[in-house]
Amino acid sequence: xxxxxxxxxxxxxxxxxxxxxxxxxxxxxxxxxxxxxxxxxxxxxxxxxxxxxxxxxxxxxxxxxxxxxxxxxxxxxxxxxxxxxxxxxxxxxxxxxxxxxxxxxxxxxxxxxxxxxxxxxxxxxxxxxxxxxxxxxxxxxxxxxxxxxxxxxxxxxxxxxxxxxxxxxxxxxxxxxxxxxxxxxxxxxxxxxxxxxxx
Numbered sequence: 001x002x003x004x005x006x007x008x009x010x011x012x013x014x015x016x017x018x019x020x021x022x023x024x025x026x027x028x029x030x031x032x033x034x035x036x037x038x039x040x041x042x043x044x045x046x047x048x049x050x051x052x053x054x055x056x057x058x059x060x061x062x063x064x065x066x067x068x069x070x071x072x073x074x075x076x077x078x079x080x081x082x083x084x085x086x087x088x089x090x091x092x093x094x095x096x097x098x099x100x101x102x103x104x105x106x107x108x109x110x111x112x113x114x115x116x117x118x119x120x121x122x123x124x125x126x127x128x129x130x131x132x133x134x135x136x137x138x139x140x141x142x143x144x145x146x147x148x149x150x151x152x153x154x155x156x157x158x159x160x161x162x163x164x165x166x167x168x169x170x171x172x173x174x175x176x177x178x179x180x181x182x183x184x185x186x187x188x189x190x191x192x193x194x195x196x197x198x199x
Contacts, residue, residue: 001160001197004052007131010041010105011116011138011148013098014059016084016091017167018139023084023091028139028167040164041137042097044191045105048198054129055105058116059094060144061087068112075143076113114147123155135160135194136186141168141177149186159186162194 016022018034028034045055062068064087066080079085085092098105110120117123126134134152136145136159145166152159161182168174182188 001133001194003048003198005130006133006135007054007056007126007129008044008048008135008137009116009122009148010055010057010098011136011144012060012140013041013057013095013138014085014091015093015095018095019091023082024079027078027169034167037139037165037167038095038097040162040191044137044162044165044195045098045101047195049101049104051198053198054126054131055101056108056122056125057094057098057105058108058111058120058122058148059092060085060111060113061092061109062112063087075140114144115151116144116148117151117155126157131157133158133160135162137162137165137191139167141166142173142181146177146181149182153185160194161186161188162191163188164190164192 016024017028018025018038025034062085069076069080072080106125108120108122108125112119134157136149138145145161149159149161163178166174168177178188
């Protein structure tokens with residue numbers, strides 16, 4: 001894999017999912033020991049931070065009254081009901097682990113739903129950087145990871161999903177998607193595989 005043509009997209013690495021007191025931590029904790037997902041993710045960043053790979057995070061933010069959502073259902077309804085990811089609130093902040101990398105990980109704002117391409121400048125950033133390979137990490141496996149992966153595939157990117165850096169809502173969901181859904185349009189690999197390929 002040519003890292004100069006590769007972007008790793010980090011989705012949902014925000015306090016409401018990953019902090020100990022995160023409002024939605026319980027939604028993903030069963031499937032993926034969130035500490036293990038974070039540990040694997042940080043190890044990956046440390047291993048490739050000096051490479052030519054592009055690294056982007058796409059946080060989701062909403063206004064206090066969730067005006068962006070019109071009759072939300074499913075996960076977006078839950079987010080609204082519990083008051084998660086409100087812009088300016090501690091829960092919506094990108095987790096502290098990422099702060100030390102500064103501008104090495106570019107932040108692309110605007111995400112309001114499941115697909116990180118929707119309502120954001122993500123695709124423009126990928127085109128500008130000459131990206132051909134998109135690698136996904138983060139939460140939630142069956143929702144934002146799957147939606148973004150399919151959107152990337154439909155746009156002609158080669159898609160890779162990191163099984164040890166993604167978090168689903170249950171063990172069953174995580175295994176089912178990694179073994180049965182993602183392989184329909186993407187290559188499933190581990191962060192260790194990626195690090196080995198980049199050396």
